């Protein structure tokens with residue numbers, strides 16, 4: 001009886017106690033580095049996959065500093081001409097791109113985030129984001145970097161079908177004033 005108590009109650013308690021000493025709470029100053037590691041971990045596998053895919057076709061397209069294809073620049077330079085709609089019918093009315101930015105004031109020392117509507121609405125419809133991913137009101141969405149890495153908000157596309165999360169400064173582009 002005494003033995004069973006030791007085995008099933010005291011021992012597990014001791015072990016979890018010891019483990020929590022080995023892994024103390026991370027200091028908040030290491031936050032940025034932690035996020036970088038999280039992003040690296042979540043993108044490693046996907047990046048190896050995309051490097052192997054269509055290497056020849058990608059040769060003709062402009063690249064971002066990190067070496068991946070810069071689709072926004074490819075469109076700007078007129079190298080690619082995506083269809084306006086599925087049928088390719090020029091008479092189907094299309095929505096012109098919307099040209100205004102939203103600034104997200106990021107917590108900590110990292111530069112603020114500029115979300116530009118223009119390059120998004122050149123590819124996407126309002127309904128791709130509103131209201132499913134983002135409520136249509138500045139400041140009304142509880143966006144954090146962790147949620148993005150977990151695939152919410154900007155992470156619904158970035159790191160999946162749009163440029164990778166490892167390119168921090170492409171989003172964090174506005175130095176703190």
Ligand code: HEC
Pocket residue numbers: 095097098102115117120121124125126127128129130134135136137138139140141
């Ligand atoms: C790729 C995603 C995305 C697409 C597509 C998109 N938006 Fe947005 N929109 C956002 C984000 C992000 C915000 C800011 C939300 C926040 O601050 O929490 C926003 C905010 C807004 C706001 C609020 C502005 C304010 O000052 O309160 C309006 C209005 C808006 N969008 C209109 C549109 C319209 C119209 C379209 C289509 C032409 C469109 N959006 C397409 C992501 C998108």
Ligand code: HEC
Pocket residue numbers: 070071072073113114115116119120123124128129133153154155156157158161162163170171
């Ligand atoms: C519905 C999908 C989707 C969501 C959600 C989304 N993006 Fe994008 N984003 C794209 C696509 C597609 C592009 C263009 C292709 C690319 O760059 O990979 C793009 C491009 C960009 C660019 C490049 C602009 C340029 O001029 O080079 C920035 C910056 C950006 N997104 C920031 C954000 C931020 C910040 C959020 C969240 C607030 C966000 N995006 C949410 C799909 C999305």
Ligand code: HEC
Pocket residue numbers: 031032035036039104105106107108110113143144145146148154155158164165166167168169170171172
């Ligand atoms: C696709 C756009 C995008 C990319 C790429 C991106 N971020 Fe963010 N980040 C955001 C947005 C949006 C916020 C939310 C700002 C706010 O608080 O409203 C944010 C917030 C943050 C914050 C503030 C604290 C927090 O947890 O919300 C830190 C720190 C941060 N990001 C670090 C990074 C680092 C490091 C990288 C690169 C490894 C990175 N981000 C890449 C969009 C991005």
